[in-house]
Amino acid sequence: MPTNTFTDVCRINVRGGDGGAGCMSFRREAHVPKGGPDGGDGGRGGDVVLETDPQLSSLIDYRFKHHFRAERGTHGKGARKHGRDGQDLVLKVPLGTVVHELDPQTMEPLYDIADLTKVGQRVVVAPGGVGGRGNIHFVTSVRRAPAFAEKGEPSQEHWIELEMKLMADAALVGMPSVGKSSIIARISAARPKIADYPFTTLVPNLGMVRAKDGSSFVVADVPGLIEGASEGKGLGHQFLRHIERTALILHVVDVTGGYEGRDPVEDYRAINHELDAYAAELAERPQIVVANKCDMPGAEDAVRRLREEAEKDGRPFFSVSAVTGKGLDELVSRTAAEVRALRSAVKVEEDAESSVALNQGAELMRRRRDAMVSIKSESTGIWRVSGGAVERMVIQTDWDNDEAIAYLQHRFDRIGLDDKLAAAGCRNGDEVRILGYSFTYEGPEDEDDFDELDDSDDSMLDGLEDADADEGAPEVEVVEVQAGE
Ligand SMILES: Nc1nc2c(ncn2[C@@H]2O[C@H](COP(=O)(O)OP(=O)(O)OP(=O)(O)O)[C@@H](O)[C@H]2O)c(=O)[nH]1
Ligand SMILES: [Mg+2]
Known part of the structure; x- marks a missing residue:
């Protein structure tokens, strides 16, 4: 399922259906000139609901259409007849969608409404208005014939932001031009652009990788990071956000030092520093160090120094070449094994209760x-x-x-x-x-x-x-x- 283009943040305006009006009516019978009140209630307006659909891999459906409104409830009638409830409007979103409430004035995120990580998970983002009450509700000991009913509750519109966080198992992270896209192209069906200039990749690419043991995992090729990324340099924040959800980091280092003749060990440290500065937990995330471009002459010394550095940090190390394919099978097997272990560990955390609690908080x-x-x-x-x-x-x-x-x-x-x-x-x-x-x-x-x-x-x-x-x-x-x- 390689995805080359996808929107990962979009803003939509949602509004539940208005409630139907309550009815003001009095019973009419042949022998009773004016019977008691019998106006029924208006129907409830439909809700706007988000629901995850594992088939979706992007928010592209929301790129051109921004306003979504559920059906209104119909009005109540005489003879205590209730109006019909409006239908819910169900909007499908991909797994990994985080929903934020936006401040209507500044359009800045206010708080999280939901974090949709499970198949079929639903959240009401815009409740419909309740129906107005018919005049039968306003009878009191002193007001036998209330000559008024309530109008339906108008629904409220508001803006929300949908943010699709990558649901990749592993992310290829590193400086620009180290060969991240070359690696994903070699180990999966993804075909990203590869070029010898930095920032060739601007949006992440996903690729499904099948390991020899038959298991598979999703790997993301993330745009290159540079020093200062944690402060927003080189679109750093936008790029770092993509890594937040991946349980495993494949840290790719160019052992040739690239065209700028950088030191691979310094690159390795610099990227880890940026991860740490962006979010301390990113620095602690399981990481595999991948020394790429090992086919280039004179790489041995850099490979040795980098291996030592990785071992010092207690991280698995692989030297590979995206050009010749050397070392990639080993890397894939090890990644698959790590992913399997990590997946069984996260299940506990993602129980239904925690997501419900979050929604109640938002409500x-x-x-x-x-x-x-x-x-x-x-x-x-x-x-x-x-x-x-x-x-x-x-x-x-x-x-x-x-x-x-x-x-x-x-x-x-x-x-x-x-x-x-x-x-x-x-x-x-x-x-x-x-x-x-x-x-x-x-x-x-x-x-x-x-x-x-x-x-x-x-x-x-x-x-x-x-x-x-x-x-x-x-x-x-x-x-x-x-x-x-
Ligand atoms: N010799 C050699 N060249 C490589 C290898 N892997 C990638 N390259 C070259 O390095 C350059 C950059 O490769 P990309 O895969 O585009 O690098 P990237 O990390 O995705 O770069 P950005 O998307 O800009 O961050 C290209 O010219 C590749 O052909 C390798 O293993 N050996
Ligand atoms: Mg790239």
Whole structure:
């Protein structure tokens, strides 16, 4: 399965389906002029789900299409009929895909959502919105005929980054032009470009290598590294990232010293230094030292010195020639054996639980961010309130319906928004803006408008509490309060 071109990082915008609206309806029967409320709930919007597919070896499907949205839920109907749930949108990704949440403003990665390393592993990256509740849910002891229903929860769009980390078993690592591509071409079916100038290889090539004992492993030919790579020189970071996932490093050294006449032992040390500087664990990763170009005259001394150096570090050493093929069979056999041993060791680490825990963490972070409310002064007497959860409450409200608006006021009350506005310096009569809507602030303890709307008694509020009990209202946390001048 040699892969010569593949995209390894891409950004996509994902959005679950919107929830369907709840229905406002009353039973109609021949002998009952106006029966009880019977509006059903809206259906749930579909989720956007990532799923690993071992057949895929790249993220190329996401290079040209960037927006993905799941199906919306349909609206609820009378006679307590629920709307239909939207279908999930399943996006296939290759094994070894790491998913990052991106900051919508800076497009910088915020945190990891998932690390997809197992066949068929799934993660929800954009949950669909829940359906709005039909008017049957708003019945209370004092409100027998609620004439409003909730709109569906709009889904949230966000940007994520997919990063495919190579799932190669071994990586050919070394300075430019040491013969990494020549070696992969010789031991596998991969046919990368080979040339006598540095940085011929710019994206990694994968090759499947079959050892004599019948076992096989995937080897990656990684672009050449130079001194300073760990600081980003020569696209160092981008290249070093490819090595992070490979359990075994085949460190290739040019024993001729290359056209610059470098010292092979220094090259060997320099590369190990860069690995260490990038990530200490890379320096500790199992490594096989491969002295290449042994066919060249006068290489013996360098081979001997390098062998000593490798032995000092306790690393297996092979002298080979990608041109004549000398020593490559031995190298392949030894690599296959190491890979087998390493593979049986990693299984324990990759249990399902750890990946689930990671997803839950991401979901929690998403909820926290979503529940945050920011209050800012736009100008004298005008306040801007923003935040995912609070904005959705506004969107889910039917603005043509006074009862629905009163219910929204009640929800604001429950999350303590009025108190927080007051704390920020908001005064009665000030304007409060949420999305495109504007409210007049009337202070935190203004329970009266509720009663006025429904000319019922004071127990109205208690009744509402009951109706809300199952709501699971988000706990709103104010992150930013900026008082106006
Ligand atoms: N004599 C001799 N030349 C070799 C050998 N292996 C590679 N070369 C030559 O070295 C040069 C560089 O080889 P590549 O395989 O492109 O080296 P690379 O490490 O992949 O280089 P980058 O992709 O630039 O990092 C080419 O001219 C090869 O023909 C070898 O074993 N012996
Ligand atoms: Mg190359």
